[in-house]
Amino acid sequence: MAKSETNTRLREGARGTKPSKAWSRRNIFIYGTLLVAAIYYLLPLYVMVVTSLKGMPEIRMGNVFGPPMEITFQPWVKAWSEACTGINCDGLSRGFWNSVQILIPSVTISIAVAAVNGYALANWRFKGAEVFFTILIIGAFIPYQIMIYPIVIILRELGLYGGLWGLVMVHTIFGMPILTLLFRNYFASIPEELFKAARVDGAGFWGIFFKIMLPMALPIIVVAIILQVTGIWNDFLFGVIYTKPDLYPMTVQLNNIVNSVQGVKEYNVNMAATLLTGLVPLVIYFFSGKLFVRGIAAGAVKG
Amino acid sequence: MQDNISISIRDLKLNFGSVEVLKQLNLDIGVGEFLVLLGSSGCGKSTLLNCIAGLLDITDGQIFINGNNVTWAEPSQRGIGMVFQSYALYPQMTVEGNLSFGLKNAGVPKKEIAERIARTAEILQIQPLLKRKPAALSGGQRQRVAIGRALVRDVDVFLFDEPLSNLDAKLRADLRVEIKRLHQRLKNTMIYVTHDQVEAMTLADRIAIMKGGLIMQLDSPSVIYNKPANKYVAGFIGSPAMNFFEGQLKVGADPQFSNSSMEFSVKGYQATEALQDQKVWFGIRPEHIQVNTPADACADACAVQLDVVVDLVEPMGSDTLVWANIQGQVLRFRMDGLADIKGGDRVRVGFDPVRASLFNQQSELRL
Numbered sequence: 001m002a003k004s005e006t007n008t009r010l011r012e013g014a015r016g017t018k019p020s021k022a023w024s025r026r027n028i029f030i031y032g033t034l035l036v037a038a039i040y041y042l043l044p045l046y047v048m049v050v051t052s053l054k055g056m057p058e059i060r061m062g063n064v065f066g067p068p069m070e071i072t073f074q075p076w077v078k079a080w081s082e083a084c085t086g087i088n089c090d091g092l093s094r095g096f097w098n099s100v101q102i103l104i105p106s107v108t109i110s111i112a113v114a115a116v117n118g119y120a121l122a123n124w125r126f127k128g129a130e131v132f133f134t135i136l137i138i139g140a141f142i143p144y145q146i147m148i149y150p151i152v153i154i155l156r157e158l159g160l161y162g163g164l165w166g167l168v169m170v171h172t173i174f175g176m177p178i179l180t181l182l183f184r185n186y187f188a189s190i191p192e193e194l195f196k197a198a199r200v201d202g203a204g205f206w207g208i209f210f211k212i213m214l215p216m217a218l219p220i221i222v223v224a225i226i227l228q229v230t231g232i233w234n235d236f237l238f239g240v241i242y243t244k245p246d247l248y249p250m251t252v253q254l255n256n257i258v259n260s261v262q263g264v265k266e267y268n269v270n271m272a273a274t275l276l277t278g279l280v281p282l283v284i285y286f287f288s289g290k291l292f293v294r295g296i297a298a299g300a301v302k303g
Numbered sequence: 304m305q306d307n308i309s310i311s312i313r314d315l316k317l318n319f320g321s322v323e324v325l326k327q328l329n330l331d332i333g334v335g336e337f338l339v340l341l342g343s344s345g346c347g348k349s350t351l352l353n354c355i356a357g358l359l360d361i362t363d364g365q366i367f368i369n370g371n372n373v374t375w376a377e378p379s380q381r382g383i384g385m386v387f388q389s390y391a392l393y394p395q396m397t398v399e400g401n402l403s404f405g406l407k408n409a410g411v412p413k414k415e416i417a418e419r420i421a422r423t424a425e426i427l428q429i430q431p432l433l434k435r436k437p438a439a440l441s442g443g444q445r446q447r448v449a450i451g452r453a454l455v456r457d458v459d460v461f462l463f464d465e466p467l468s469n470l471d472a473k474l475r476a477d478l479r480v481e482i483k484r485l486h487q488r489l490k491n492t493m494i495y496v497t498h499d500q501v502e503a504m505t506l507a508d509r510i511a512i513m514k515g516g517l518i519m520q521l522d523s524p525s526v527i528y529n530k531p532a533n534k535y536v537a538g539f540i541g542s543p544a545m546n547f548f549e550g551q552l553k554v555g556a557d558p559q560f561s562n563s564s565m566e567f568s569v570k571g572y573q574a575t576e577a578l579q580d581q582k583v584w585f586g587i588r589p590e591h592i593q594v595n596t597p598a599d600a601c602a603d604a605c606a607v608q609l610d611v612v613v614d615l616v617e618p619m620g621s622d623t624l625v626w627a628n629i630q631g632q633v634l635r636f637r638m639d640g641l642a643d644i645k646g647g648d649r650v651r652v653g654f655d656p657v658r659a660s661l662f663n664q665q666s667e668l669r670l
C-alpha cells in the first residue's frame with residue numbers, strides 16, 4: 001500500500017472512461033453523410049405533403065418548397081372518394097378495399113404455407129428434400145416476366161383469371177421461395193435437440209409445429225409479414241395483368257388517376273392520392289420497425 | 304431372449320451417407336443396470352443413443368427393449384425417456400408445461416398428470432419452480448427439469464446424453480450424486496453418455512469404452528481400470544494417463560521385461576494367456592508408483608525399483624503430479640501434495656508388476 005502511494009507514477013495519468021471529442025473529423029464525416037442522405041430522402045416527402053395541403057391557385061404560383069399559406073384537406077377528400085379513373089368516379093377508396101381484399105388472404109396463405117414448408121425442410125429430412133429445396137431456390141431467381149404469360153393460361157384454365165382469388169394465388173406462389181428460405185433457415189437455427197425431445201415426448205409433425213416451433217417463430221413471422229405486406233401492397237404489374245378494372249388494386253388506380261390525360265393536372269390531388277396509397281406500408285414499418293430489426297438480428301435473413 | 308435383459312442391440316449398423324459411424328455393434332444391458340458409454344469425441348456415442356431412442360433410422364440390425372422389437376417403433380412408443388446436453392426445454396412453456404407435454408400427447412387423464420408432476424417435482428425438489436419459464440432457471444435447475452421430463456413419463460429406460468457437461472464443476476459433482484441416488488431409488492435401466500471419467504467410474508455398473516463405432520471393452524469400472532483389455536482402453540481411462548514403455552518380453556521362471564534403458568522382472572503378472580517371448584508395451588499407472596521407499600520396506604508393492612530424474616512438477620493441492628524420465632523415457636507418477644520435490648531431483652521409484660498391464664505390440668491386446 002505505502003509503496004504505491006509514494007510511487008506517483010501509478011496515480012497520475014489516464015483513468016476511467018476515455019473522453020471522446022464531439023467534433024472529431026470522423027464524427028463530422030459520419031454525421032454529415034447521414035444528414036445528406038436523410039435530406040435526400042425526406043425532401044420529396046416534404047414536397048408531397050405540402051403540395052397535397054395547398055389549393056390549385058396556390059400551386060400555380062410555383063413555389064414548390066413553400067409551406068401552404070392556407071391549409072386545405074379538399075385534395076385528400078377528392079383523392080379518396082371523388083377522383084375519376086376511367087368510368088368510375090369514386091376515388092381511391094374502391095382500390096383501397098380491393099387491395100385489402102387481396103392483401104389479407106395473400107399474406108396469410110403465403111406465410112402459413114411457407115412456415116410449414118420451411119419447418120418440413122429444416123426438421124424432417126424427407127426423401128427428395130434437397131431437390132425440392134434446390135428447385136425452390138432457383139425459383140427465387142427466375143425473372144417474373146418469364147412466367148407472366150404461362151400463369152395467364154393457368155389461371156384461365158382454372159377459371160380464376162380476372163378475379164381477386166387468381167391474384168391471391170399469384171402472390172402466394174411468388175412469395176413462396178423467399179419465404180420458405182426465410183423460415184427454413186430460422187427453424188434450422190433452433191437447436192435440434194428441442195425437436196428430438198418433442199419427438200420422444202410423442203408429438204407428431206403437426207404437434208411439434210404448432211406447439212413447439214410456431215410459438216418460437218414470432219420474430220420471423222413479423223419479418224415475413226412486413227416483406228409480404230409491402231411487396232403485395234406495392235405490386236402493380238400482377239394487379240394490372242391478372243385483374244379487371246373493377247378489381248384493380250390501389251396502386252393501379254393511383255396510376256390511372258395520376259396519369260389521366262383529361263382535364264387539368266391536379267397536383268394536390270395526385271400528391272394526396274400517392275400519400276394515401278403509401279400509407280399502409282408506412283404504418284407497417286412504423287409499428288414493426290423494432291421487431292423487424294430483432295428478427296434480422298436473430299439470424300433470420302442469413303443464407 | 305433372457306428375461307433380465309432390458310435393452311438388446313443386435314448387429315447395429317448406422318451410416319451417414321457413405322460414412323460408417325456404427326459397425327456391427329452388439330450390446331446387452333440388464334434390467335436396472337447403469338451403463339456408461341465412454342469414448343473420445345466423435346466415436347458415435349450420441350449416435351448410438353439416438354438409435355436406441357429411435358431418433359435416427361438405422362441402416363441395419365435390430366433393437367429390443369424389454370423383449371419387444373422396437374427397431375421400427377416411434378421414439379415415444381419405445382418406453383424411453385431422454386435427457387439432452389443442452390437441456391432442450393421448451394422455452395415458451397412453464398416447467399409444468401414441459402413436464403406435462405409428453406403426458407398430454409399420450410392422452411393421460413388430467414388427474415393423473417397432476418399426480419405424476421407432483422411426485423416428480425417432489426423427487427427432484429423442483430416444486431417452487433413449476434410456474435416458471437426455463438429462461439428464469441439456472442443451469443442446474445434446468446437440468447433437473449430436463450431429468451424430470453424423462454422421469455414423469457414413467458418409463459423403464461433412461462437415456463442421458465452428456466447431461467452434466469454444460470454445468471460447472473461443483474454443480475456437476477452435486478448432480479452426479481443425485482443421479483446416482485435417483486438410480487438407486489428408481490432402479491430403472493440407464494444408459495449414460497459422458498466424456499468425464501469420474502462420472503463414468505462413479506456412476507456405472509458397467510462401462511462401455513467406444514472407439515470408432517466399436518465397443519472396445521464392456522465391463523465393470525474396476526476391471527476396466529485394473530485390467531484394461533487393450534492399450535487404447537488402458538490409455539483412455541485414468542488421469543493422468545498410464546505410463547507405457549516399449550520393450551521385449553522374455554519368458555521363463557522369472558519373466559523379464561527389457562528395453563534400452565531398463566530391465567526388470569515382471570514375476571507375479573497375471574496373464575490371461577500363456578506368455579511367450581514377444582515385443583510388448585508395458586503399462587503402469589501413475590498412482591501405482593511408490594517414491595523413495597527402500598526395497599526392503601515395502602515388500603511386493605515396490606518389487607521393481609528404478610532411478611529417475613524429475614523434469615517437471617505439477618502441484619494440484621491434494622497431490623503432486625511429477626513428470627520424470629528414465630534415460631529419455633517419460634514416467635509420470637503422483638506424490639503427496641506436501642512432497643518436497645523439484646525439477647532436477649533424482650529419486651528412486653518402485654512398483655509392483657502385479658498391478659501393471661502388458662500388451663502385445665501388434666494387436667495391442669492384453670496379455
Ligand SMILES: Nc1ncnc2c1ncn2[C@@H]1O[C@H](COP(=O)(O)OP(=O)(O)OP(=O)(O)O)[C@@H](O)[C@H]1O
Binds near residue numbers: 319346
Ligand atoms: N447428421 C450427420 N451427418 C453426417 N455425419 C454425422 C452426423 N451426425 C454425426 N455424424 C458423424 O458421426 C460420428 C459420430 O458422431 P456422434 O455425435 O455420435 O459422436 P459422439 O461420440 O457423440 O461425440 P461427442 O462426444 O463429441 O458428442 C462423428 O464422426 C460425426 O462427424
Ligand SMILES: [Mg+2]
Binds near residue numbers: 348349350464
Ligand atoms: Mg455426443
